[in-house]
Amino acid sequence: MSSSExxxxxxxxxxxxxxxxxxxxxxxxxxxxxxxxxxxTRSITGGSVKDTFKEIQVPEIKGLIGHYLRNELxxxxxxxxxxxxxxxxxxxxxxxxxxxxxxVDYANGRAxxxxxVATATWSLTDTASGKVVSSGSNVVRAPYERSTQRFxxxxxxxxxxxxxxxxxxxxxxxxxxxxLVAG
Numbered sequence: 001m002s003s004s005e006x007x008x009x010x011x012x013x014x015x016x017x018x019x020x021x022x023x024x025x026x027x028x029x030x031x032x033x034x035x036x037x038x039x040x041t042r043s044i045t046g047g048s049v050k051d052t053f054k055e056i057q058v059p060e061i062k063g064l065i066g067h068y069l070r071n072e073l074x075x076x077x078x079x080x081x082x083x084x085x086x087x088x089x090x091x092x093x094x095x096x097x098x099x100x101x102x103x104v105d106y107a108n109g110r111a112x113x114x115x116x117v118a119t120a121t122w123s124l125t126d127t128a129s130g131k132v133v134s135s136g137s138n139v140v141r142a143p144y145e146r147s148t149q150r151f152x153x154x155x156x157x158x159x160x161x162x163x164x165x166x167x168x169x170x171x172x173x174x175x176x177x178x179x180l181v182a183g
Contacts, residue, residue, distance in 0.1 A: 043180045045088065045126065045133060052180055053173075054078040056124065057087035064158070065118055065165045066095050072169030089133060093122035095168075097161070102143070116142045116157065118164040124176055134179035140167040 043052040056077050061070045073091065097118045101111040123135040142160035146153045 045180065049177055049180050052089070053177075054085050055088045056091055056176075057089065057127075058091045061093055061095065063095055063097075065097060065161045065168075066093075068162050068165035069093070069095065069120065069168055072166050073172065076169055076173045088127060090125050090127050091122065092125065093120050095120050097164075100141075110148070111146050113143060113145050114157075116144065116160040116164055118142070118161070118168060120168045120172065122172060124179075134176050136172070136175050138168055138171045138175070140164050140171070142167070 043049045045052050045055075054077065058070050058073045058077070061067065078085070095118065097116060100115040100117060101113075102115055103112045104110070105112050117139065118141075119137065119139045121137045124133045125131065126133055142164040144156040144160040146156065
């Protein structure tokens, strides 16, 4: 009989105990977690977070990024399915954008690529009380290539604005959901 065979039953028992302890700890901790977008996740404004999303009014936002951001938020918050539902919360935002030049072709002095930096500073207000329920500031970057063809550059810049608006909407929705969860 080798020395590894003699210590095997004790090692097997120890690994089973560790596995059992890990399973018990996981089962105990499992009750602490709750899905953010579940039907029964309570909101600080009353009802579920999912239902509260449907009560957010998103007014028109100026600019091209604002237009796409509003469309994305309306879709992400209620899917656009319930336009007649009473709106208790109002979303307000200011958007700014800047262009960062990344590379320059020194032969002709033109930028080869750029990054659109879009910043949204926003707040979600209860219309009845005027209390700010959630607020934040989000920044996204959307790179794009610039070309010697003018319209190709214009289209690439517009596509970057659309991507930036979609990314901002996703970030804002997540932050609003996190702020709405009743502790």
